[in-house]
Amino acid sequence: MTTYAALLRGINVGGNRKVPMAELRAVLQDLGHTAVATYLQSGNAVFTTDEDAGGEDGLAAGLAEAIEKHFGFPVDVLVRDHAYLKAVREACPFPAADLQPKQLHVTYLSARADAERFAEIDQPSFLPEEFRLGDRALYLYAPDGLGRSKLGDVLARPRLLKGLVATSRNWNTVVKLEELTRS
Known part of the structure; x- marks a missing residue:
C-alpha cells in the first residue's frame, strides 16, 4: 500500500x-x-x-x-x-527552521515549470520577498505573510501558471502532510 x-x-x-x-x-x-x-x-x-x-x-x-x-x-x-512530499520539504532553499511558518509557502505544480516561465519577474524589485523553483514546486519566502505578498500576487497570475494546476500551502501544512503520509 x-x-x-x-x-x-x-x-x-x-x-x-x-x-x-x-x-x-x-x-x-x-x-x-x-x-x-x-x-x-x-x-x-x-x-x-x-x-x-x-x-x-x-x-x-x-x-x-x-x-x-x-x-x-x-x-x-x-x-x-x-x-515526493519529503523531497520537497528537504529541498527547501530557504532556512525553514529559522522562519515563521507563515513566511514560507510551497506552491505545488502539476508539472515542472522552467525558469523561462518566470523570467519577466524582476526579483530584486520584490526583495526581501523571494521565490525559487523546485521539482514541480515553487517556494516563496514572504516575510510579511502571503496575504501581504506582492510577489505572491505576481506569481499567481494566470498567464504565468497557464497549463498548470497550482495550489499553495504554508510551511506548517507542508510539514504536516509529509508527516501524515509516512508509512
Missing part, C-alpha cells in the same frame, strides 16, 4: 465551492481508498491505496471526477506520495 496526499485547489475559500471534509473523506472511501484522513478545511486529504490507477495523475483525475459528480462543480486536484 502507498500513502498519498490529495491537494485540492480553491475550495472552502470565502464561502464558495464548499467541500465539507467529512464528505471528502466519504468520496475517497467510495473510491476504495483506505486510512482516509483530512487536515484542516482547505482541501488536504491523506489516504492509502494499492491501486496504480495511472499513478499520481490517474488518482488525481479519478478524485477530481468523483468530486465533481458528488459536489456539482469541478475542483483541481493534485495527488503526491510521501517520497
Whole structure:
C-alpha cells in the first residue's frame, strides 16, 4: 500500500465551492481508498491505496471526477506520495527552521515549470520577498505573510501558471502532510 496526499485547489475559500471534509473523506472511501484522513478545511486529504490507477495523475483525475459528480462543480486536484512530499520539504532553499511558518509557502505544480516561465519577474524589485523553483514546486519566502505578498500576487497570475494546476500551502501544512503520509 502507498500513502498519498490529495491537494485540492480553491475550495472552502470565502464561502464558495464548499467541500465539507467529512464528505471528502466519504468520496475517497467510495473510491476504495483506505486510512482516509483530512487536515484542516482547505482541501488536504491523506489516504492509502494499492491501486496504480495511472499513478499520481490517474488518482488525481479519478478524485477530481468523483468530486465533481458528488459536489456539482469541478475542483483541481493534485495527488503526491510521501517520497515526493519529503523531497520537497528537504529541498527547501530557504532556512525553514529559522522562519515563521507563515513566511514560507510551497506552491505545488502539476508539472515542472522552467525558469523561462518566470523570467519577466524582476526579483530584486520584490526583495526581501523571494521565490525559487523546485521539482514541480515553487517556494516563496514572504516575510510579511502571503496575504501581504506582492510577489505572491505576481506569481499567481494566470498567464504565468497557464497549463498548470497550482495550489499553495504554508510551511506548517507542508510539514504536516509529509508527516501524515509516512508509512
